[in-house]
Amino acid sequence: MPPTRSAVLAAGLAGALAAAVAGVAATPATAQAGAYAATATATVFAPNPVQQLGLQDLADAKDADRPEFGPAYTKVTLTDLDGSGTLTGRYVRVKSSTGAAAKAVGGAFPAYHRDVDQFEQVMGYHWVTTAQHYIQSLGFGSTLRPVNQRQIELRINQYGGDNSFFRDDKANISLGKGGVDDGEDAEVIVHEYGHSVQDGQVPGFGTTLESGAIGEAFGDYLAVAVSSWATGVPARTDEACVADWDSVSYTSAPHCLRRLDGTKHYPEDVRGEVHADGEIWSRALWDIRRALGDRKASTLIIEAQFDFAPDTTFKAAAEATVAAARRLYGTSAASAATKAFADRGIL
Numbered sequence: 001m002p003p004t005r006s007a008v009l010a011a012g013l014a015g016a017l018a019a020a021v022a023g024v025a026a027t028p029a030t031a032q033a034g035a036y037a038a039t040a041t042a043t044v045f046a047p048n049p050v051q052q053l054g055l056q057d058l059a060d061a062k063d064a065d066r067p068e069f070g071p072a073y074t075k076v077t078l079t080d081l082d083g084s085g086t087l088t089g090r091y092v093r094v095k096s097s098t099g100a101a102a103k104a105v106g107g108a109f110p111a112y113h114r115d116v117d118q119f120e121q122v123m124g125y126h127w128v129t130t131a132q133h134y135i136q137s138l139g140f141g142s143t144l145r146p147v148n149q150r151q152i153e154l155r156i157n158q159y160g161g162d163n164s165f166f167r168d169d170k171a172n173i174s175l176g177k178g179g180v181d182d183g184e185d186a187e188v189i190v191h192e193y194g195h196s197v198q199d200g201q202v203p204g205f206g207t208t209l210e211s212g213a214i215g216e217a218f219g220d221y222l223a224v225a226v227s228s229w230a231t232g233v234p235a236r237t238d239e240a241c242v243a244d245w246d247s248v249s250y251t252s253a254p255h256c257l258r259r260l261d262g263t264k265h266y267p268e269d270v271r272g273e274v275h276a277d278g279e280i281w282s283r284a285l286w287d288i289r290r291a292l293g294d295r296k297a298s299t300l301i302i303e304a305q306f307d308f309a310p311d312t313t314f315k316a317a318a319e320a321t322v323a324a325a326r327r328l329y330g331t332s333a334a335s336a337a338t339k340a341f342a343d344r345g346i347l
């Protein structure tokens, strides 16, 4: 069992105290023990090569690192690390069963590319941490209550034809390697983190078809919101397109796993499958975002989720979302939310 955060903190404080007494620096400059204050440079896709390059004919080609991917590799600084040189941090620790663990030396991870397993490990760390930073940028954990501020485990393994999913507990993430490796697309990683976020807000969330569909929809919404926040509104792909790169293996161009701007309407478009039915809910979230802007929309959408029952219906969740809009931003925001859900047949 891993040490708890407070145990790590206590050990760090004890070490710092002992070092102070001995008159030496407690830790390297980049790592305050126990504080997850270390950083390291690394190379990622931001968010994925199709969205970055606008090349709809990019192919997985069995994980080949072809020259056309070159301009998509982006240097970033990983934050909130524990200073051990591994991908262990305040919000996520990465475990891989498909290759050796990525290792930083002197505050820098090697510039891994997509043909090595360590690239996806770095992607998983960076995009979970970035998604949590986005949520904090909305005020959660400062002016609003914290959302999912716990260290989750992100595993990379061979499971699933092409399916990143939760098994035993919904806090954690598993990224598969079917088709394009799931960990090569930030929007897949953040979608999965969306499930963790909802589970953090409402433990066990998503026990029924409609609540499950809300889970898929929120993951898609968060993926797009985080990707635009971190890398800018895409210029070469539609912003409403989710997982432009992972989906090249199983869609025709323009490649989208799903979209936020579909026209599905309740109840006649219900298919009884959570991802398909999620497109009803995600379009409503998209319309709220278009009406109120990213910051207000995401804030009220996430704040509302605290009030969802684990087995909520579309209608109850829509009412909670409208109430959150009214609480946070007043009548006109509530009207915009009501209209978004009414346009889908939910209210």
Ligand SMILES: [Ca+2]
Pocket (backbone or CB within 6 Å): 063, 114, 115, 116, 117, 119, 120, 181, 184
């Ligand atoms: Ca790969």
Ligand SMILES: [Ca+2]
Pocket (backbone or CB within 6 Å): 162, 163, 176, 177, 178, 179, 180, 181, 182, 246
């Ligand atoms: Ca995949």
Ligand SMILES: [Ca+2]
Pocket (backbone or CB within 6 Å): 051, 187, 224, 227, 234, 237, 238, 239, 240, 241, 242, 243, 244
């Ligand atoms: Ca996208």
Ligand SMILES: [Zn+2]
Pocket (backbone or CB within 6 Å): 191, 192, 195, 215, 216, 219
């Ligand atoms: Zn999902």
